[in-house]
Amino acid sequence: DAGITQSPRHKVTETGTPVTLRCHQTENHRYMYWYRQDPGHGLRLIHYSYGVKDTDKGEVSDGYSVSRSKTEDFLLTLESATSSQTSVYFCAISEWGFSNQPQHFGDGTRLSIL
């Protein structure tokens, strides 16, 4: 299994509170991604990173921000959580982005916003 650790694995919080999810990798891969998974929607890209301090938006980026201060960590922040952000969040990594190397996923964070 790829060395990807997501934390926390489960979180319940209230609407309006800030939430930060962490993705930590031990593979020294350059590319990291955040997806959300909802019933009937498959997985959708939120943000991705192609290097330290280099990030860009995905398909469903509204309400989310990210940061990558070092290669191994990619943080996803919900500044003011809403019930529509209740979802399972997956982090993925790949060695290269442009040459279409496989993406491998972490175990996910189940987030509930009440």
Add this chain to the structure above:
Amino acid sequence: GENVEQHPSTLSVQEGDSAVIKCTYSDSASNYFPWYKQELGKRPQLIIDIRSNVGEKKDQRIAVTLNKTAKHFSLHITETQPEDSAVYFCAAKGGGADGLTFGKGTHLIIQP
């Protein structure tokens, strides 16, 4: 942007029979097509992938075919077994640094 359609949403087959899942994509620039298997409560796991310069790829009981002209690709599982029961996702990616675009998934049920 890219759009990936996946069919069927549910597929039930008898153990030992073959299963086929089909996907279409919209962006002719897409050149990488992975398939993921996801068991309940687990992470998606890559099972096979194909790049646009290849028409078919096999790995034991699993094969993927790609028709670039028609912009569709398919997953074929032969001699299905109970452990093949899961949700399968197709995905497509272009040549940029951005992520994958996924289909909505197929729930494969293997009947004993």
